[in-house]
Amino acid sequence: MHRAHTAFSLALSPMARKNFATWLLKSSSSQQMAKATAAAAVRTYNSAAAEPFANGSTASYVEEMYNAWLRDPTSVHTSWDAYFRSNSYVSPPNLAPVQANTLPLTAFNFGGAVSGAAPDSKTIDDHLAVQAIIRSYQIRGHNIAHLDPLEINSPELPGNSSTKTIYANFSFGEQDMERQFKLPSTTFIGGDEASLPLKEILNRLENVYCNKIGVEFMFINSLEQCNWIRKRFETPGVLNFSPEEKRLILARLTRATGFEAFLAKKYSSEKRFGLEGCEIMIPALKEIIDVSTELGVESVIMGMPHRGRLNTLANVCRKPLNQIFTQFAGLEAADDGSGDVKYHLGTYIERLNRVTNKNIRLAVVANPSHLEAVDPVVQGKTRAEQFYRGDQEGKKVMSILIHGDAAFCGQGVVYETMHLSDLPDYTTHGTIHVVANNQIGFTTDPRFSRSSPYCTDVARVVNAPIFHVNADDPEAVMHVCKVAAEWRATFHKDCVIDLVGYRRNGHNEIDEPMFTQPLMYQKIRKHKNCLDLYADKLIAEGTVTGEEVKSVAAKYENICEEAFALAKTETHVKYKDWLDSPWSGFFEGKDPLKVAPTGVKEETLIHIGNRFSSPPPNAAEFVIHKGLMRVLAARKAMVDEKVADWALGEAMAFGSLLKEGIHVRLSGQDVERGTFSHRHHVLHHQLVDKATYNSLQHMYPDQAPYSVSNSSLSEYAVLGFEHGYSMTNPNALVLWEAQFGDFSNTAQSIIDQFISSGQSKWVRQSGLVMLLPHGMEGMGPEHSSCRVERFLQMSSDDPDYFPPESDEFGVRQLHDINWIVANCSTPANYYHILRRQIALPFRKPLILCTPKSLLRHPEAKSPFSEMSEGSEFQRIIPDNGPAGDNASNVKKVVFCSGRVYYDLTKTRAEKKLESDIAIVRVEQISPFPFDLVKEQANLYKNAELVWAQEEHKNQGSWTYVQPRFLTALNHSRDISQSDGQTSSTNTTTTTDHTNQVSATGSDPNSDPKSQPWLSRMFAASNSNGGDPKDPAVTLGGDFNAAKHFDLKNVRHDFNRPAGIAAAPGARIAKSGRKISYVGRACGASTATGSKAQHIRELNALLNDAIST
């Protein structure tokens, strides 16, 4: 049986009640009575015992004392003795006033008993029963409320077929209905009245809890919050609206409905994911914004899916209608942006709120198709805005998240995001969640898409009240929205509005819903829309006339027509109109190719180093762990020697940025100490809880704030959050660290949908840094690698294109790429690449493989000279030893990246091959340093070129670097490109090909590059034209089956067993030079088996690489 059902039965079982009451009276032992009352409370109120029973047991406790005193005055404390002797037993001293659910026995003299006399059993029984009824309504009323406009679905539990089930089992008859009952302090239905006839009690409860609003809140374990909610819903008259208010609702509903109707009329065959069936969401959002603005909010950040998005942009954000309509025309973009679909684009608008007459900023964050993925991004952006405004309590900036019913309960990121809601460094001080609950997800009914009664149950985990409301009752919806906004302003906690409506059309306007939901849609076809229902109601009650209703609708249609005409004159869409986070002033006046220096004065490094290695100023009182004292001492020794290890290099980067006024925020699991216990940014007093010291917050008196926060154990939500945070202000270094690099794969949607492609889709830049511990060190079977190959695969630099060489080569590449992927081998380079994030005149995400064993490697240290003025990030670190000095005699150049460099140099030294083998580190893997690789290759003219990596051959950087090496060696590649798309950041193409061709008006056959890749590919082979060696033709798609499927390309060692170094996978370049592979064979996972096997494989690699 359902758990809730069990509780319900227990609560209402007449026998249980009767026996309890009778026994209660008979019991002579007050102790027994207290116990029984407590037990009954637990049973009756179950987990929803929102009010601590201590309140109710107060009276019992006094009774108990009193009875004990009667039996033996010495058995109680002298204060009780004195008290009872004084004969003033009215209310007990030093105890809280009697509150929830339990009245002192002396209060049961109601209903006939003579005042002062002992109450009879029936009086007690009946009052307890009435209290239980009230509570039942409060707890379970929502189960039987009329929430579904279609009256099909209901979360009603089995066996509870009508409202009577809440009280029918109690032994009240018709004759009791006029009896007066005293109302407990836990209800507000009485208004100013302390008691009411039973009939009236039931009527009022019925109206409050079982009508068009279902309030779910009794699981909240705060009496104050429960009472706050009870008051907002129970107080008589709360649902009375003035005629002006009603007209406003009607006008807003008219616009919401009119907008959908207009789009349906003008673009009948276009998808728009209309809101029909839940149009009330628009007036609802406006009400939330009005009330919140009135209460002090100045900026609202919204995240929402497809449903009703255009309507929200039009009628909530007041985005100019012509800009929205232009999106339907399929026009070319006048600026950057890859033409994401209209119901995904973001917006940012500042406008006057006409109701409150206050200025307000509204942002709708651009979102991908991935439902709910935007939730944490919105929260991060909101948090950042609060941070920069100094809005510590979230009074000025708030977020609203809108959800679909199926996605809200189905997507785990909702839960992960909810769990950020109360964490000190992640809270946004209350989010209002609005569920556009159309009781369906695409073609799937709720009974097949969730196991919980409501789609909103996920919110219960954070004690958020949930307001279910029938979307066909506009006034009920407005009331709920008002309460939600006030709740947030009062308690700064999340709450949920569940707008229960329906979906008038299919999932989109082209879908046929009758295929899958025939009965539901038969009902929908007959169901009047909300606007008509409400207009009828207001006309019937005389608030408006039919003429007025028509004229408001006609007026809005005119507005739409005018905007439609204006949209027709547009020739291009502008993506800058759809930015959700404009960085005004950031790009202006900047040379887009000028990078500020990243080296700093040595004295700055020394100052930061000294601070970072010192205990707190009040060291005498602040007890630090002995091990940490050693860490600090070792740091100090490094500073004195002017060298830095990894942690110190990082601190130098952070500290110097903080000095320059750049806010730094580092977030992730256990980042404060560092997973590998190397960072130790937060020192903990060993004797005092919560006493901590963070030296990076005390580097300079006027420095920018530094925040380092251990996060919840989530990657998806936390990475999304930090991405949102990074969007807000370009002058901040925001870093997210994975505990191990591969854990980032549980945040894959954020990586794919936002970080990799955010700029090309939404013209949105982000300088977010992802720190991904990486290194095949035999630490865990399949999670040694951060899967760098995946990030590289999504890098957008073209393997076949060697950009023009110039002094700005490096920065130009960075400008053009979607993100940077690097694997640094020295603390200095780590320091520089972090600082470069801010020194760049634009922002790009940085994916950084970070080391594990190098954190303590004696050689992985950098002198201050490599970080001070004049030094900079090295995309490639050349060989600075004997090989580099005598390049023409070098037999082999081993290119590598990351920590394997140290293994290679060690082996080279052991084999005494320092003069024969050069080892060159590729620190920035993407964008690929074509120019420097070429330079190195030319330097070692006679040498064999090898790429050595510790990852498996199908992993790591090999597949990325190999073709680029060939391009670097040749300036082109002798390999045809069959997909015809140059490398791209995301899987979208700029615009749909048909549109592209017709929009430019060109002949699709005249320009091979404008043709879809498939036709281009075949056109090239069909045409028989051109020399296949001609690069232009090759680029156009010289598909040669023999070249691709010739068996001579298949390696003989195709199935080479793991553990034996793989055969070189070289393709020979035109120049005759090639790059060979040295390393592990292909593998299905990053597993390297046992530690012993790992070492065997590594040694094989080193032997292969370091041999001549």
Ligand SMILES: Cc1ncc(C[n+]2csc(CCOP(=O)(O)OP(=O)(O)O)c2C)c(N)n1
């Ligand atoms: C993560 C994710 N999975 C699947 C989809 C495909 N999809 C698009 S809409 C939809 C149904 C959504 O239902 P609901 O959340 O109730 O929103 P509604 O469309 O009903 O407003 C699905 C499954 C998606 N967009 N995102």
Ligand SMILES: [Mg+2]
């Ligand atoms: Mg739905």
